Amino acid sequence: MSQSAWSVMPANALAHEPVLAHEVVALLDVAAGMTVVDGTFGAGGHAAMLAEQMHGRGAYVAIDRDPSVEARARAFRAAHPDMAVRLMKRDFVDAFRSLAVEGVRADAVLLDLGVSSMQIDQPERGFSYTVDAPLDMRMDPRDGETAADLLARLPERELAELFARYGEERYARPIAKAIGRRRRERPYERSADLVETIRRAIPTPAQFGAGHPAKRVFQALRIAVNDELTMVDEGLEAALAILKPGGRIAVISFHSLEDRIVKERFRRAAQPCTCPPDLPVCACRRQATLRVLTPRVIRPGAAEADRNPRAASSRLRAAERTAVPLGEAG
Numbered sequence: 001m002s003q004s005a006w007s008v009m010p011a012n013a014l015a016h017e018p019v020l021a022h023e024v025v026a027l028l029d030v031a032a033g034m035t036v037v038d039g040t041f042g043a044g045g046h047a048a049m050l051a052e053q054m055h056g057r058g059a060y061v062a063i064d065r066d067p068s069v070e071a072r073a074r075a076f077r078a079a080h081p082d083m084a085v086r087l088m089k090r091d092f093v094d095a096f097r098s099l100a101v102e103g104v105r106a107d108a109v110l111l112d113l114g115v116s117s118m119q120i121d122q123p124e125r126g127f128s129y130t131v132d133a134p135l136d137m138r139m140d141p142r143d144g145e146t147a148a149d150l151l152a153r154l155p156e157r158e159l160a161e162l163f164a165r166y167g168e169e170r171y172a173r174p175i176a177k178a179i180g181r182r183r184r185e186r187p188y189e190r191s192a193d194l195v196e197t198i199r200r201a202i203p204t205p206a207q208f209g210a211g212h213p214a215k216r217v218f219q220a221l222r223i224a225v226n227d228e229l230t231m232v233d234e235g236l237e238a239a240l241a242i243l244k245p246g247g248r249i250a251v252i253s254f255h256s257l258e259d260r261i262v263k264e265r266f267r268r269a270a271q272p273c274t275c276p277p278d279l280p281v282c283a284c285r286r287q288a289t290l291r292v293l294t295p296r297v298i299r300p301g302a303a304e305a306d307r308n309p310r311a312a313s314s315r316l317r318a319a320e321r322t323a324v325p326l327g328e329a330g
C-alpha cells in the first residue's frame, strides 16, 4: 500500500492486527488516567487496544522514527478526543531520554521492535526481498546510510561477519565474496540485483530450503542500517529510567539477538544483592529494580501464527518496576 493511501485512511481503519496483543494488554494492565509511552507506534494497532483498556482517558505518547506514521497518529488522536496524545517522530532512545529530562513518568512502556507490515508493504522502502525496489531499508528515510551504501562501503570480510552475526546466514562468506565481485562491475542499487547474487552464491539445494534464500541477508542489512541492536540495549535502559515504581514494560522482539538483549537486561535489573554468600553483610548495596513478569518468554499460539505470519517469530517479555528510587535504576 502506498504512503498516500495510508494518509487518507479513516480513524476506524486502525483495526490492524497487532502481534501478541491480548498478552500485551494483560501484562501492561493499564487503566483510565494512566500515562502510556509507546516506543514503536507503527500502525497504532497496540495503541488502539491499550486506549480501549484506558477507556480513552489518560496520556499516550506515540513514538516512531518513521515519519510516515503521522497520519496514523492523527487518526488515533481523533479517535480518542479525551486522551492527551503526543507524537514524537524520532528514535525511542532519544525520545525516552527527552521524556526523562521533561520529568515525564510512565505507567507503561511498550516496545514492539522491528519493521511494521506498513513499511514492508511500501515497496519503495526496500525492506522486502520479494519485490524489486531501491535498496534503502532505513526506518527513518531522513537519516543515515542506506543498505546500498553499506553494500558499497563495507569490506567483504565485514559483510560476511554482518550476515553471519545478524542474519545467522550459513553461506555468509560465499555471499560476501559474490557481492565483492559483482560490485566491482557496478554498485548495487536494487533489491532484485542483491537477491540474484545471493541465489547464485549459495548451493542449489539451499535455494529451496526453509524460507526465502535472501531472508537472512536482508534481515542482517536491515539490523545494521537501523542500528537495531544498539537501539534495543540503550532503549531499555532509557525506558527503565522513565518507568514509575509499579509501572510495567513489555517488549516484543522478532529474533533471538534482540530477545537475548531483553532477557539479559531484565535478568540483571531483577537481580538483588550480588555479594558472595559468605559475606556477613551486603557490601554491594544492590537492589532489584525490576520484577520479571514473564519467567518464560511468551510466544504466539498456533492460531495467531497461522493467521498472521509476521507473528510467527515474535516473543514477548515483560517486567514491573520495583519501588527503588528512579535514580538507582539498574
Ligand SMILES: C[S@@+](CC[C@H](N)C(=O)[O-])C[C@H]1O[C@@H](n2cnc3c(N)ncnc32)[C@H](O)[C@@H]1O
Binding pocket: 016, 017, 018, 019, 039, 040, 041, 042, 043, 044, 045, 046, 047, 063, 064, 065, 066, 069, 090, 091, 092, 093, 112, 113, 114, 115, 116, 117, 139, 231
Ligand atoms: C512492529 S512495528 C510496530 C507496530 C505497532 N505496535 C502496531 O501495533 O501497529 C515497529 C515500528 O517501530 C518503529 N521503530 C523501530 N525501531 C525504532 C526505534 N529505534 N525508534 C523508534 N521507532 C522505531 C518502526 O518504524 C515501526 O513503525
